[in-house]
Amino acid sequence: MRNLLFLSLFLIVSIILSSAINFNYNLYLNVFAQESEVSIAPGAGDPNNIETFVPPQISLSSRSTISWTNGDSITHTVTAARNPEIANGEAPFDSGPISPGYTWDKTFNSPAQFDYHCLIHPFMTGKVVIN
Ligand SMILES: [Cu+2]
Numbered sequence: 001m002r003n004l005l006f007l008s009l010f011l012i013v014s015i016i017l018s019s020a021i022n023f024n025y026n027l028y029l030n031v032f033a034q035e036s037e038v039s040i041a042p043g044a045g046d047p048n049n050i051e052t053f054v055p056p057q058i059s060l061s062s063r064s065t066i067s068w069t070n071g072d073s074i075t076h077t078v079t080a081a082r083n084p085e086i087a088n089g090e091a092p093f094d095s096g097p098i099s100p101g102y103t104w105d106k107t108f109n110s111p112a113q114f115d116y117h118c119l120i121h122p123f124m125t126g127k128v129v130i131n
Contacts, residue, residue, distance in 0.1 A: 034064040038126065040098070044072045045121045052118070053078075053126035062111055062130050068095065069103040076124065078104060081115040090114075090130070 036058055041051035058066060068078045080092040090112035095104040108130040118124035 034060045036060055036064065036066050038066060038068045040068060040070045040072050040076050040118075040124075042072050044076060044118075044124055045074050047121075047123050052121075052124035053116075056125070057127040057129070059129040059131065060108070062109055063107075064130060065105055065107045066128065067103050067105045068098065070098045070100055073100050075099055075120065077119040078106075078116055078126075079119045080128075081117070094119075 038058060039054050041049065041054050043049045044052040053068075060066070070076055075097045077097060078093070078095040080094065090108060090110050092114070093106055093116075095106075098104050108128070110130070112128070112130045114128045116126050116128065
């Protein structure tokens, strides 16, 4: 009877500990997953406008999500260059048309480096570095 009590206690403590470890592991993963925002500046489609993608370059760790929000009054795209310098497992990306006020998200899971631009306004350029 006493052995059974110890065994039950052991099992309960084990279950509590393993769920605590699992919880901490998830917390760890979430802490290292980053989220960042790039805004497409008002007037970005005007070749005389200095600000297009803000910030123009973004560096993050892998498992990051970047949100591009079109703050301009016309449609833009977020399109990776055809020959990315480094693209370990990450395919070149293309948002398709992003209407004014809309956001496009892209998650990066591997280290990669992309130069990107707007297909409609090729002078709009930016860079993503995933470490
Ligand atoms: Cu554009």
